[in-house]
Structures are given as C-alpha cells and as structure tokens.
Amino acid sequence: MNQDRSHALFTRAKDLIPGGVNSPVRAFKSVGGEPFFAQRAEGAYLYDVDGNRYVDYVGSWGPMIAGHAHPQVLTAVEKTMRDGLSFGVPNALEVTMAEAITSIVPSCEMVRMVNSGTEATLSAIRVARGATGRSRIIKFEGCYHGHGDSFLVKAGSGVMTLGLPNSPGVPAALADLTLTLPYNDFDAATRLFNDAGNEIAGLIIEPIVGNANCILPRDGYLQHLRELCTKHGTVLIFDEVMTGFRVALGGAQQRYGITPDLSTFGKIIGGGMPVGAYGGRRELMEQVAPSGPIYQAGTLSGNPVAMAAGLATLELIQAPGFHDALERNTHALCDGLEAAAHAAGIAFTTTRAPGMFGLYFRHGPVETFEDAKASDTDRFNTFFHAMLERGVYLAPSAFEAGFMSSAHGPAEIKHTLEAAQAAFGTL
Numbered sequence: 560m561n562q563d564r565s566h567a568l569f570t571r572a573k574d575l576i577p578g579g580v581n582s583p584v585r586a587f588k589s590v591g592g593e594p595f596f597a598q599r600a601e602g603a604y605l606y607d608v609d610g611n612r613y614v615d616y617v618g619s620w621g622p623m624i625a626g627h628a629h630p631q632v633l634t635a636v637e638k639t640m641r642d643g644l645s646f647g648v649p650n651a652l653e654v655t656m657a658e659a660i661t662s663i664v665p666s667c668e669m670v671r672m673v674n675s676g677t678e679a680t681l682s683a684i685r686v687a688r689g690a691t692g693r694s695r696i697i698k699f700e701g702c703y704h705g706h707g708d709s710f711l712v713k714a715g716s717g718v719m720t721l722g723l724p725n726s727p728g729v730p731a732a733l734a735d736l737t738l739t740l741p742y743n744d745f746d747a748a749t750r751l752f753n754d755a756g757n758e759i760a761g762l763i764i765e766p767i768v769g770n771a772n773c774i775l776p777r778d779g780y781l782q783h784l785r786e787l788c789t790k791h792g793t794v795l796i797f798d799e800v801m802t803g804f805r806v807a808l809g810g811a812q813q814r815y816g817i818t819p820d821l822s823t824f825g826k827i828i829g830g831g832m833p834v835g836a837y838g839g840r841r842e843l844m845e846q847v848a849p850s851g852p853i854y855q856a857g858t859l860s861g862n863p864v865a866m867a868a869g870l871a872t873l874e875l876i877q878a879p880g881f882h883d884a885l886e887r888n889t890h891a892l893c894d895g896l897e898a899a900a901h902a903a904g905i906a907f908t909t910t911r912a913p914g915m916f917g918l919y920f921r922h923g924p925v926e927t928f929e930d931a932k933a934s935d936t937d938r939f940n941t942f943f944h945a946m947l948e949r950g951v952y953l954a955p956s957a958f959e960a961g962f963m964s965s966a967h968g969p970a971e972i973k974h975t976l977e978a979a980q981a982a983f984g985t986l
C-alpha cells in the first residue's frame with residue numbers, strides 16, 4: 560500500500576507538533592508504524608491522501624454514528640454557517656439543543672453546552688464539589704474522562720496505551736483527592752464508601768468502559784453504585800461522552816435503567832464538530848453561574864454551526880429502529896470475527912454494546928480491567944496492521960473500543976470479515 564504522501568506529511572508534522580499529532584493515540588505509537596492522513600470521509604469509509612480507502616471502525620472516535628459526511632448534517636451546517644460562525648450572544652439553536660438533550664435524557668433537567676468531553680467532565684466534577692462542599696472524588700481504573708488534572712489518575716485511553724497512567728504536571732495534592740476503584744468490583748466500592756463515603760463529592764464512571772477496550776457492567780453493578788451514592792450524599796456522574804446516544808437513544812442510563820445525578824456528553828451531540836455538554840438534576844445545575852455561584856464559561860460554547868451539526872445528527876438517530884439496526888450489525892461483525900479467529904485456532908473474544916465493541920486476543924469472558932489488560936497486545940498490533948493493509952481501519956490501540964455507524968452495512972461487514980479471515984491466517 561502506497562502511503563508516500565502520509566509519510567511526507569508526518570515527517571513535517573513531527574518537527575512542529577508534539578509527536579506529529581494533536582491527540583496522542585493518533586500517532587500509532589503502540590501499534591507501530593505511522594498514521595495515515597485523511598483526505599476525506601464518506602459513509603463508513605475514510606480516504607487517505609494517497610488515495611487508499613478504509614472501512615472506518617473509529618468514526619472520529621465516536622461522533623460519526625450516522626456515517627461520515629452525512630448529507631443532512633452537511634446541509635444543516637452549510638445553511639447555518641451562512642448566517643455567521645459565532646455570535647457571542649444567545650442563539651435559538653442552543654435552546655433547541657437543550658430541549659433535545661433534556662427530552663432524550665430525562666435525568667438531565669437542565670444542561671450546559673461546552674466544547675469538548677474534557678470540559679464537560681471537569682465542569683461536572685466542579686459542580687459535584689461545589690454543591691457538596693467536599694473535595695474527594697472517585698473514578699475507576701481504566702476509565703478515561705478527558706485530560707483534566709483530577710482524572711489523570713489510573714486513566715485509560717491514550718494514557719494507558721502509552722503507559723502514562725499518572726501524568727507529570729498534575730499536582731500530587733490534587734491527584735491525592737482522586738480515589739480509584741476497580742470497575743465491576745461490588746465489595747471494593749462498598750468498602751471505600753464505608754471508609755470515606757461522607758467525604759466523597761462525586762463518583763464518575765463510564766457506565767460501559769470504552770477507554771480500556773470495551774467492558775460491560777455486571778448485572779446490578781451500576782445500581783449498586785447508585786445506592787451507595789444516594790446513601791452517602793455523593794453525586795453520581797455518568798460519563799456518557801462515548802455511550803450517550805449510542806448504546807441506546809438515551810445512552811447507557813436508559814439501557815440499564817439508572818438515574819445519575821449528572822451526566823456528561825460529547826462526540827455524537829456535535830456530529831463531528833467540537834461539542835460537549837453536562838447536565839442533570841435541576842437543583843444541581845441551578846448552582847452553575849450565572850444562576851448560581853459555581854463558575855464555568857466558554858467563548859464558543861453553544862456555537863451555532865456546532866449545534867446545527869449536532870441537532871441534525873440527533874434527528875438521524877431518532878429514526879425508528881436506528882439503534883436496533885446498530886445492535887444487529889455490531890453482533891454480526893463481532894460474531895463473524897470470533898468465528899474467523901476460532902477457525903484459525905486463535906484465542907480471541909469480543910465484547911459488544913450497540914455501536915461499540917472490544918476485541919481481545921485471549922479467551923473470554925472479559926469483565927474487569929485486569930481481564931482487559933491480559934489481552935495479547937503484540938497479536939493485536941500485528942492484526943491491526945494486517946487489517947489496515949486490507950483496507951480496514953481499527954482503533955490503533957488494544958485499549959480503545961471500536962465504533963460502528965449506521966453506514967456500516969452488510970457490504971462493509973463482509974469486506975471486514977474477509978479481511979479478518981486473511982489477517983488471522985497470518986498470525
């Protein structure tokens with residue numbers, strides 16, 4: 560496969576941008592080799608600057624649930640941008656977006672728009688701290704909530720991929736306020752709350768962990784956390800930046816029937832534009848400035864073009880049967896991959912939720928962070944490149960979930976499974 564132009568761009572980029580990229584996992588550091596540079600994208604496909612085409616299972620890391628460059632999203636963006644790119648005063652699309660989010664996610668009685676998932680989570684934690692008057696928070700090993708200081712403690716995603724779970728530059732005094740728990744361990748959570756529950760402002764969790772590959776909650780686990788938080792006056796925050804509007808229209812909280820106090824969103828609600836949001840119980844959200852004293856702001860927050868892209872995407876995913884089809888296709892892909900691996904005699908398993916999945920080079924089941932870490936990453940890296948050569952782009956890390964969109968249909972799944980058959984054969 561010719562990647563001369565990507566190589567030339569990466570050479571220039573490395574001299575000017577740390578690692579040549581504006582977000583670490585894009586650099587292919589853990590899988591080896593060099594990233595390709597995108598020229599354009601359409602539906603389920605990415606096209607690079609050398610003219611290669613890939614079935615894309617990253618989807619810009621989540622936003623492109625309706626496929627790349629969906630005509631309805633592009634039309635909404637084009638129409639909106641003609642009226643101006645940013646106003647710095649309120650605009651009607653922000654109200655429409657707030658109505659859309661609060662009607663789709665009933666636990667969000669009020670919502671505030673921001674510009675990224677990172678902003679959403681650090682704002683939510685500030686609300687939890689401000690509202691409770693407590694300082695400590697709980698997060699889970701392998702969960703990633705963006706790069707805010709309080710979250711770079713035993714984090715997943717790129718920090719895990721690169722082996723940097725605790726980042727330099729985060730003051731110890733702040734990191735010490737972040738307590739961590741093993742995901743899916745009922746007793747560890749009970750013990751920690753018994754010891755320190757009355758000091759914990761907020762507990763933040765990816766209800767389905769998508770940043771340590773893809774780990775689903777055990778039966779009753781999220782309910783257990785809900786009860787502990789209620790009992791100890793701790794604000795329960797579901798970080799649905801990845802799962803929101805994906806694993807069900809109303810996110811993981813709808814899928815599992817749990818009502819968090821606060822939720823964070825990103826990715827899909829921007830339809831590919833830089834957007835995040837946090838929302839929740841009215842009594843908590845009313846404490847945010849200017850209605851309350853907890854400060855949070857943003858020059859470009861509620862940007863009209865971003866709202867237009869997000870609203871068009873939210874409209875597409877409300878089509879009848881959208882998430883059912885996504886779920887069926889995710890199963891078809893994962894079942895097919897498992898069958899191909901087992902036919903080649905390779906220890907391999909998958910985890911899935913509608914529109915997202917994990918690939919593991921080990922026997923199942925995978926239910927904890929330790930299970931996920933025990934996947935054979937060397938094998939994954941070889942498989943990743945064997946798939947890339949065959950025109951299939953998987954997440955360039957053994958610790959990132961894969962994503963499907965409504966544009967991934969039988970043709971793309973067939974191509975992927977044929978590629979996988981050949982790729983497993985090379986391992």
Ligand code: PMP
Pocket residue numbers: 620675676677678680703704705706716765769770798799800801825826835
């Ligand atoms: N929370 C979760 C669950 C995420 O997956 C991510 C990003 N992958 C973030 C927060 C941070 O979002 P952003 O990259 O938009 O800052």
